[in-house]
Amino acid sequence: MTDRSTTSPASDLESLSFEEALTELESVVTRLERGDVALEESIALYERGARLRAHCQKKLDEAEERVNRITLGEGGEPKGTVPFDAG
Amino acid sequence: MTLLDDEPQTGANVPEWRVSDLAQAIRRTLEGGFSFVRVRGEVGRVTRASSGHLYFDLKDANAVLSAVSWKGQAARLTARPEEGQEVVAIGRLTTFPPQSRYQMVVEDVIPAGAGALMAQLEARRRKLAAEGLFDVARKRPIPFLPRVIGVVTSPQGAVIRDILHRLRDRFPREVLVWPVAVQGTTCAPEVAAAVRGFNALAPGGRIPRPDLIIVARGGGSIEDLWGFNDEAVVRAVAESAIPVISAVGHETDTTLIDHAADLRAPTPTAAAELAVPVRAELAERIAGHGGRLHRGLRLALRQRQQRLGDLGRALPRGEAILGAAGQRLDLLAQRLPAALRRAVAKGRVRLGEARVGPAILRRALHDGRRRLEEADRALQPAAERNGADAARRLAVLSGRFDLAAGRWTVGRTERLAALAPRLGIAARRQIALSRTSFGRVGNSLMPGLVRTLLERRAARLDALARLNETLSHRATLARGFALVRSGDRVVTSAATAARESLLEIEFADGRLSVVPRGQAPRRREATSPGQGSLL
Numbered sequence: 001m002t003d004r005s006t007t008s009p010a011s012d013l014e015s016l017s018f019e020e021a022l023t024e025l026e027s028v029v030t031r032l033e034r035g036d037v038a039l040e041e042s043i044a045l046y047e048r049g050a051r052l053r054a055h056c057q058k059k060l061d062e063a064e065e066r067v068n069r070i071t072l073g074e075g076g077e078p079k080g081t082v083p084f085d086a087g
Numbered sequence: 088m089t090l091l092d093d094e095p096q097t098g099a100n101v102p103e104w105r106v107s108d109l110a111q112a113i114r115r116t117l118e119g120g121f122s123f124v125r126v127r128g129e130v131g132r133v134t135r136a137s138s139g140h141l142y143f144d145l146k147d148a149n150a151v152l153s154a155v156s157w158k159g160q161a162a163r164l165t166a167r168p169e170e171g172q173e174v175v176a177i178g179r180l181t182t183f184p185p186q187s188r189y190q191m192v193v194e195d196v197i198p199a200g201a202g203a204l205m206a207q208l209e210a211r212r213r214k215l216a217a218e219g220l221f222d223v224a225r226k227r228p229i230p231f232l233p234r235v236i237g238v239v240t241s242p243q244g245a246v247i248r249d250i251l252h253r254l255r256d257r258f259p260r261e262v263l264v265w266p267v268a269v270q271g272t273t274c275a276p277e278v279a280a281a282v283r284g285f286n287a288l289a290p291g292g293r294i295p296r297p298d299l300i301i302v303a304r305g306g307g308s309i310e311d312l313w314g315f316n317d318e319a320v321v322r323a324v325a326e327s328a329i330p331v332i333s334a335v336g337h338e339t340d341t342t343l344i345d346h347a348a349d350l351r352a353p354t355p356t357a358a359a360e361l362a363v364p365v366r367a368e369l370a371e372r373i374a375g376h377g378g379r380l381h382r383g384l385r386l387a388l389r390q391r392q393q394r395l396g397d398l399g400r401a402l403p404r405g406e407a408i409l410g411a412a413g414q415r416l417d418l419l420a421q422r423l424p425a426a427l428r429r430a431v432a433k434g435r436v437r438l439g440e441a442r443v444g445p446a447i448l449r450r451a452l453h454d455g456r457r458r459l460e461e462a463d464r465a466l467q468p469a470a471e472r473n474g475a476d477a478a479r480r481l482a483v484l485s486g487r488f489d490l491a492a493g494r495w496t497v498g499r500t501e502r503l504a505a506l507a508p509r510l511g512i513a514a515r516r517q518i519a520l521s522r523t524s525f526g527r528v529g530n531s532l533m534p535g536l537v538r539t540l541l542e543r544r545a546a547r548l549d550a551l552a553r554l555n556e557t558l559s560h561r562a563t564l565a566r567g568f569a570l571v572r573s574g575d576r577v578v579t580s581a582a583t584a585a586r587e588s589l590l591e592i593e594f595a596d597g598r599l600s601v602v603p604r605g606q607a608p609r610r611r612e613a614t615s616p617g618q619g620s621l622l
């Protein structure tokens with residue numbers, strides 16, 4: 001329970017990148033599996049792990065292909081984007 | 088010429104050359120003077136004959152040299168001659184008499200331009216490396232899962248298609264293509280501008296700012312790839328705040344942008360692979376973690392449950408803890424009255440012997456009571472300690488434990504309380520009894536009484552002694568009487584004296600032994616001396 005990662009409130013999950021969430025999830029799983037944590041902590045770890053997993057899953061579900069092409073102005077500066085078709 | 092000099096005027100005597108002989112002579116001269124030459128020039132028209140021989144021209148602004156590489160040699164050339172290429176050809180000169188031509192038989196062709204470019208490239212690489220642009224410490228980590236990927240490449244061709252295809256397969260992402268020329272003079276400035284342009288995009292702006300850039304181009308000659316060796320491109324990539332993956336040319340081609348990039352991919356497809364993880368694998372991994380979470384918690388709970396069960400079984404029941412002590416107390420309680428009775432009996436005997444007082448009994452009683460109290464006291468903390476342990480380890484059992492312990496203690500205390508007065512009464516009765524009997528015996532043995540009795544007897548004895556003295560024959564002897572004895576016996580008759588051989592006569596002042604004269608007459612004879620002597 002002294003570990004920052006396990007005490008962080010649920011709200012800060014949103015700011016975690018996929019990799020951060022995955023790394024923390026792995027450490028949570030490893031600690032839980034080691035079995036040398038107090039029962040109360042085990043439950044807290046489980047809850048944290050479940051939230052991390054949901055967060056990771058959400059990030060995975062956001063996988064969506066969107067390909068655009070930059071349009072350039074006369075000075076070569078980007079003006080905007082148009083859908084790109086590689087043909 | 089000498090022939091002409093010798094015979095300048097006519098020349099009619101100059102021997103005639105046959106064409107073939109002259110051709111032979113020229114060949115010998117040419118081959119002798121140019122048996123090994125290196126010729127630098129641009130490759131002109133190239134013809135590969137069906138025979139396998141390779142014909143091409145070497146040229147510069149003012150001259151053309153025909154060159155041939157024979158079939159066997161042509162396959163082993165360092166560089167295959169291509170029109171417009173600057174090369175250095177190595178070989179010898181010879182002639183071709185049928186056409187009045189001279190030509191070069193080429194042993195090897197080395198690309199002259201590439202060598203020059205390579206030298207230039209190496210010099211630039213050293214300079215930029217000295218500036219630290221290629222330092223490993225400058226490399227930024229590639230994001231694990233980029234949100235937006237910027238691709239700097241030609242919008243046409245296989246490269247962008249390969250990249251998009253591979254990204255779609257692995258993890259579909261948002262992609263921004265920044266179109267550039269990938270060869271020619273505009274290539275370098277456009278690529279540099281694209282890398283800088285992506286970096287200049289404001290985060291959260293209208294155009295999403297990539298968190299990863301891929302600079303890609305397909306394979307080509309060193310000249311084709313030259314734009315990616317441009318110093319401006321190298322600096323733009325080195326300065327990019329957004330991590331850059333370079334994928335220029337084929338795996339064997341190395342351009343300076345590769346040195347400056349944060350990660351070098353051998354091909355555009357490989358760049359896409361390095362850019363994103365495989366979504367399906369991640370989904371599997373996360374699902375696996377979810378399963379491990381469940382199992383981990385279940386295991387943690389099961390371990391606790393099992394441990395609780397083990398401890399519960401190992402924990403003796405409250406009755407069992409108190410049972411032995413209770414049994415011992417019961418035993419002691421049973422033995423105590425008997426022990427007390429024995430102690431009282433012993434005390435009574437000793438009292439009877441007049442050696443002990445009732446203090447012994449009192450002490451025995453007191454000892455017995457004290458041992459009872461100690462046993463009670465010893466039992467109480469033990470019960471409490473056991474109760475506390477049990478309470479700590481198992482709250483549920485603790486209640487039962489305390490209850491049992493309390494119930495037990497109360498029961499025993501009550502029994503003790505009931506027993507103690509009864510023992511006191513019995514003991515007091517015994518003491519009273521003993522005291523009475525003691526008093527009786529003691530009174531009869533009072534020392535005053537004994538003394539009185541002894542004095543009385545002594546007085547009586549004195550009186551008798553005096554009487555005896557009074558009645559003694561000595562006084563008679565003093566008055567003139569004598570006592571006749573025979574040995575120890577007193578002879579009181581003459582007849583008796585007559586039968587004795589020796590008589591002793593006791594006078595008041597001493598004894599005298601006499602022998603009776605003759606046989607004693609009859610009673611008279613015997614009596615007379617006897618009487619006579621006696622009286």
